[in-house]
Every structure is written in structure tokens, then in C-alpha cells.
Amino acid sequence: MTRLFKFAGMLLIAPLLAGAVAQPRAGDVRCTRCHPTETEAYARTQMAHSLSGITREPPGSFTQAVSNTHFSIEVTDSNEGVRMVQHLERDGFSGSYVPTYAIGSGTHAVGYLIERGGHLFQSPICFYAGRGWDMAPGYEQNQRPDFLRPVTADCLACHVGKEQPVMDSLNRYEDPPITAEGITCERCHGPADAHLRNPVAGSIINPAKLPERARDSVCEQCHLSGEARIANPGKQLSDFQPGQNLEDVFSVYVFASSRDPSQPGALKVISQAQQLALSTCARRSNGQLWCGTCHDPHRQPTDAKAWFRARCLSCHGDALLRTHPKPNDDCIGCHMPHRPVSDGGHTVFTDHRIARRPPAESVASTAPGANEDHSLVAWQEPATALEQRDLGLAEIEVGERIKDAVLIAHGAKRLSDVWPGFPKDVALLTGIGQVLLGVNDPQEAEAVFEQAIQAEPDNASNYLHAALAWNTAHDPEKAIEYLEKALRLDPLLEQPYTVLAGIYKEENQPAMVHMTYERYLKAFPKSLEAQRDVKESALR
Ligand code: HEC
Ligand code: HEC
Ligand code: HEC
Ligand code: HEC
Ligand code: HEC
């Protein structure tokens, strides 16, 4: 159920095109005076452009075959900037949206965010460098693409300098939702106030000088997606601050098999940290090798071949060149080739495993096959008291995604064992409730969701969960009561409308069905499904 709202997070990619254009950004003004070189060079990186206002992509149109949905995109320039309209049409219904934000620098792709009633939703289409407009990752096979997928703070955490989510909500934000667009200096250097008051070395974090685990955590907060990222009790992913270890805030879980260097799987997006850890270079250099050895976030190499060669030789030494087979000038061309990724659509990434001999092009996926071992392990264990809780939640999340009942059962067992230690932990309660519903014990599930409601009475999702349990328990009145509570707290939560309409259908109350769809359409006036539902329910 929480699952129902999360969405296929990540992205895609196509061949590399020219990088984004430098725009000095307001957030950095405070640093420019004393650090002009770093500020200017950073402004040229993709990270500085990871989210922005609407950028000037060409207009276009295409039809998604599986749903027969036609999309067209208009782009107009005005004094106020670029305005884009994304239009969709299916079965005679249509809708138009004006996106507010572009997500992604466009090196590989640009996605779009729609703002409505203080909520952010994702556009189902992307502009891809090299191949133009197409479905966004995760929507390729979608039978009813629309602009309804909530954009959670967890999605923004890796792409935005600073966002302002409303506590206990799924995708509601303060006005404005985003106060710093591209990734800011602070995301790697931590809060700058002390340094601005006393501008000397040591009054601000320099990631390169941190202890190994804290150093690696700075980049891992965004470059290690793993299979699940589980926030510790009372934390959000975005609470992470440079200087901390990632596990102080959240734990990342990966398949145990993906940690075995003898089993090189296919590449997955956002797994540079995972791949690098598999390399002989990292395993044999006692923590000396990290992202910063090869990447300087304030410098874009003009000659990548020469830049990275110098990084390799900083450890391997010129002596290697005497014995190494020739030609040996383009180290990364042979040892870190660009490869297609297994889960990102038509995209290509750099192989960070630094293999002696590049593995064959298409090998098994990093996700183990259906009959293989799906055990999860922590990238780094959190505090002992949280180990079972975080792992249990990860097992349920991943188990539901890949439909592995054994993994879900393991997770449920773990959570029920540690439950007494976390009586008001909404994530844990939701996880247990979800499993109980899955094994068809709606009464027990409802009791657990009720505790989640007590812990977070303003969170609409908790009432939705309880309503689903009441509905499964064949108590439509209670279900309706809870669905209405959910909608009172958040009228832009989509699912309660369709569940409500479903209940009235079962109850054979066509007038209520129609009225519910009208409310649904009022909340989402351009939703193609809502338009269709209103029209069809009126016919009866
Ligand atoms: C008034 C001048 C001034 C301003 C403004 C300033 N800095 Fe500095 N910064 C310094 C000085 C001086 C040093 C020490 C340089 C040295 O020792 O080589 C420094 C060092 C640093 C270091 C290295 C710290 C270390 O221990 O290695 C970082 C990182 C840094 N600044 C980031 C920033 C950021 C980010 C901003 C903007 C939010 C900023 N600075 C604004 C003057 C400034
Ligand atoms: C707040 C999240 C975040 C943090 C922290 C972060 N990255 Fe990134 N990084 C991104 C995103 C998002 C992109 C892709 C930007 C795009 O193309 O839209 C990216 C892109 C990159 C790229 C591609 C080239 C470029 O110009 O941006 C490199 C290299 C990179 N990151 C290295 C690092 C390193 C090294 C660290 C740690 C010192 C780090 N990143 C920390 C989010 C982050
Ligand atoms: C765990 C951090 C993380 C999360 C969560 C995340 N991204 Fe990304 N995203 C990245 C990184 C890092 C890159 C750069 C590609 C890479 O390094 O694999 C990227 C790349 C992209 C790109 C392509 C940018 C380019 O290089 O042209 C788009 C578009 C994008 N993400 C959209 C999204 C959307 C939409 C969501 C939420 C639904 C999301 N991302 C969630 C980290 C993240
Ligand atoms: C993606 C992470 C990241 C971002 C964003 C970032 N930095 Fe850095 N910064 C680093 C790392 C890593 C180092 C250490 C480089 C090294 O010594 O290898 C560093 C070092 C520095 C230093 C010390 C340089 C030196 O030679 O000692 C300064 C100054 C600095 N950064 C300023 C900035 C400013 C200003 C911004 C924003 C405009 C910024 N950084 C954004 C990661 C980042
Ligand atoms: C921080 C130091 C460091 C850096 C930087 C580094 N390596 Fe390594 N690399 C090592 C160590 C240590 C080994 C293991 C050597 C040994 O056991 O004899 C190694 C091993 C290798 C191997 C053999 C792999 C195997 O499985 O047998 C290759 C190939 C390699 N490195 C290529 C590169 C390339 C290419 C670069 C630059 C892109 C690079 N390395 C950068 C430390 C480094």
C-alpha cells in the first residue's frame, strides 16, 4: 500500500550529448567572492543543473502504442521565460498540463514535474538526448499514462538543493515547493553559516578530509540507490548532512549476490558506489580509492582520456606502462567502458567495476533470477538496535516489488520480533499491516493501521490503509468513513476516489458512484480516467 504510491524511481539514459550551459546560480552567490574558481566550475556541472525551471526543448509529438495515447508538446518563448504545454489524448478524452520544473540536466534526459494545489506530480513523458520525446522510465508499458504519479520528497532528495515537503504527507509541499533548484554546495559541504562567520579552513566540511565512511556517505546519499533505502525511525532521507555516516539517517539494502565480485551482473542506474566497491582497485587499496579520487565536482575535465589516465597512474605508477600491453593510452576506454544499463531504458553508463578484462556485453541482471537467492544485505549496518527493523522493512518493500513471498515472510517475522521496541513507528506498523492484509487477515491489519493513525493522525495515507483493511473485511461503512477522512486531510490523494467508487458499485448505488467520480474529476480535472469515469457512470 505504501508501495502503491511509490513509483519506479529511476531513470534512463541515452548517448552523451553536450553538457548543460553554465548559469551562475543564486544559491552560490555567498561563496563566489572568495571561491570564484570552485563556484564557476561547479556551475558548469550536471549536478548544478539537476533540477531547474522549464528548459528549451524542441516541440514534438508521438503516440504510445500500448495505450494508444497521443502526446504533443508545445514550447513558446516569452519575456517570462520558456513556457511548455504537454498535451495528451486517448479515446476521445484529452488534457493539457504546464510543467513547472524540469528534472535532470538533459545530458541523458529531462523529466517534468507538475504543480497542482501545492502537490507535485510527475509527467509521464521525458525528452531524451539523442532520441527526443518518449515515455518516462517506468511508464513504457503503462496502459493508462497520465499526470497522476505523486512526486515524493524521496524522489527530490537526490535532485534538488532544498525542497519543502509538508510533514506526514505524500507529495504536498510548502509554497514554493523548492527553494534551491540544482544541487547546492551545502549538499556536499554541510551548513555554511559557521564558515561565513569565520571563513577559515576547518569551519566547513571538506569531504576529502572526513573519515572514510563519512567521506563515502557524501556521494552515496545520491549515487547509491540500492534495492531499498530505509529511513531510520523519525528520520527522512533528506535529513542526511555531510559529516554523518549514511546509516545515522537511513540504511541502503542490496542483493547479497550483487556484492560478489566473481559474479559481474549487468549495470543498474545509480549504482556507481556499488560497482566501485566490487573493483580490485577499491578492494586492494585500503579505503584510499573513493569517488573523489577520480571526480572533482568543481572541475569538468576538458580531455577525459588524459584526466582519468593521470588518476589511474596516481596509484598504478608509470612503471605499469613498461609491462602493460600496448596501446595503453586510453585506460578508461578499455577498463571503464560505457555500457547499457539493465533497468534504465535505452541508456548507457560507465562501468565502475574497473575490470581487468571487460565482461561480455550482456550478462545476467544485478537482480537475481526468479529461483535464485533474493537475500538482502545492508550496504553498511545501522545501529544494532535498528538492524532487524530496517532489514525487515527492506525485505517487505523489495519482496512486494519482485513478488517474492518468502522475502516478505522473512521481513514480517523480523518486524513482529522487534515491534515491542518500536510501538509508534509508522513505517513498521504500515509494513506489518500490509503483510497482514496480504495474508488476508484484515481485522488484525486494521488494528495495526489504527495504531499508525494514532501515531500520525494527520497522515492521510494511514486512513487510506485502514479503509482498505475495512473494505477487505467487508465493512463498507467503516471503509467509507476512513476514505472520507483521508480525503478531508488530502483531497489530492487519488486512490480514495477510485476505492470509494468501487464500494458504491458493489453496493449498487449508481448515483453515489457518479457523484464520487464527479468529486474525483473536480480534484483532477484533466485526468483522462476521471473524465471517462464521469461520462460512463452518467450513462447508467
Ligand atoms: C570571506 C571569504 C569566504 C567566503 C565568503 C567563503 N569562504 Fe570558504 N574558505 C575561505 C578561506 C579563507 C578558506 C581557507 C582556505 C585555505 O586554507 O586554503 C576557505 C575554505 C573553504 C573550504 C575548505 C575547507 C577545508 O577545511 O578544507 C571549503 C569547502 C569552503 N571554503 C567552502 C565554502 C562555501 C561552500 C562557501 C559559500 C557558502 C564559502 N566557502 C564561502 C573563505 C571564504
Ligand atoms: C544531492 C545529491 C547528490 C550528491 C550529494 C552527489 N551527487 Fe553527483 N549527481 C547527482 C545527480 C542527480 C546527478 C545527475 C545530474 C543530472 O544530469 O541531472 C549527478 C551527477 C554526477 C556526475 C556526472 C557529471 C556531472 O557533471 O555532474 C558525477 C561525476 C558525480 N555526480 C559525482 C559525484 C561525487 C563524486 C559526489 C560526492 C563528492 C556526488 N556526485 C555527490 C546527485 C548528487
Ligand atoms: C537515489 C538518488 C536518486 C533518486 C531517488 C532519483 N534520482 Fe534521478 N538521478 C540520480 C542520479 C545520480 C542521476 C545521474 C545518473 C546516474 O548517475 O546514474 C539521475 C538521473 C536522472 C535523470 C537524467 C538526467 C540526465 O543525466 O540527463 C532524470 C530525468 C531523473 N534522474 C529523474 C528522476 C525522477 C523523476 C526521480 C523521482 C521519481 C528520480 N530521478 C529519483 C539520482 C536519483
Ligand atoms: C558534489 C559534491 C560537491 C559540491 C556540490 C560542491 N563541492 Fe566543493 N568539494 C567537494 C569535494 C569532494 C572537495 C574535496 C576536493 C579534494 O580535495 O579532493 C571539495 C572541496 C572544495 C573546496 C576546497 C578546495 C581545495 O582545493 O581545498 C572549496 C573551496 C569548495 N569545495 C567550494 C565549493 C563551493 C563554493 C561549492 C558550491 C558552488 C561546492 N564546493 C560544491 C565536493 C563538492
Ligand atoms: C587508489 C589507487 C588506485 C587507483 C586510483 C586506481 N587503481 Fe587500479 N588497482 C589498485 C590496486 C591496489 C589494485 C590491485 C593491484 C594488485 O593487487 O596488484 C588495482 C588493480 C587494477 C587492475 C587489475 C584488476 C584485476 O581484477 O586484476 C586494473 C585493470 C586496474 N587496477 C585498472 C585501473 C584503472 C584503469 C584505473 C583508472 C581509471 C585505476 N586502476 C585506478 C589501485 C588503484
Ligand code: HEC
Ligand atoms: C577510477 C576512477 C573513478 C572512480 C573512483 C569513480 N569514477 Fe565515476 N566515472 C569515471 C569515469 C572514467 C567516468 C566516465 C567519464 C566520461 O565518460 O567522460 C565516470 C562517470 C561517472 C558518472 C557519469 C555517469 C556515468 O556512469 O557515465 C557518475 C554519475 C559518476 N561517475 C559517479 C561516481 C561516483 C558516485 C563515484 C564513487 C562511488 C565514482 N564515480 C568513482 C571514473 C571514476
Ligand code: HEC
Ligand atoms: C587497449 C585496451 C587497454 C588499454 C588502453 C589499457 N589497458 Fe590495462 N589491460 C588491458 C588488458 C587486456 C589487460 C589484461 C592483461 C592480462 O590479463 O594479461 C590489462 C591489464 C591491466 C592491469 C593489470 C596489470 C597486471 O599486471 O596485473 C592494470 C593495473 C591496468 N591494465 C591498468 C591500465 C591503465 C592504468 C591504463 C592506462 C594507462 C590501461 N590499463 C590501459 C587492456 C588495456
